[in-house]
Amino acid sequence: MLTSILERSGLLTVFLTLAIICGAQPVAKFNASPVSGCTPLLVNFQDSSTGNPTTWKWDLGNGTISFLQNPSVTYFNPGQYSVKLVVQNSSGKDSLIKQQYISVYALPVPGFSAPVRTGCYPLNVSFTDESLAGSGSITEWFWDFGDGTSATSQNPSHTYTN
Secondary structure, eight states: OHHHHHHHHTHHHHHHHHHHHHOOOOBOOEEEEOSEEESSEEEEEEEOOBSOOSEEEEEOSSSOEEOSSSOEEEEOSOEEEEEEEEEEETTEEEEEEEEEEEEEEOOOBOOEEOSOOOOSSSEEEEOEEOOBOTTSOOOOOOEEOSSSOEEOSSSOEEEEOO
16 A cells, blocks of 8 residues: 555655665675784785775774775784774765784794803704794794704704814
């Protein structure tokens, strides 16, 4: 009955015309790649919003604001970053915040000690790994002893013959 009243009054045509002209209100959606890694971490953001937005405003969590549809940013400091996207068109606007979406890990800091560093050859030197793991754990080592030899153990010993 409502449809027939609207058809007779011409309002149905007006409503349909307005819906087509105005379009749909946008709905903010996005993803990123990669979402985690060691610093410096280059992240590419991809807008997947619906409703044909015409403007974008990104707060990438590290002080960077972008108005591009698909921005990229490099995260230099370890931590977790929340990202916000605001999309807009003539029908309205919408926003989406992904909390702690980007995880940036600290790199390990290499370090070692050797109690004996000078002496007559053949000089046997025992090395002790004192590296700081950063945000993860150290699972591999590579030692270059400077004389054409190397080792992959955590705390190697090496004899210098020259």
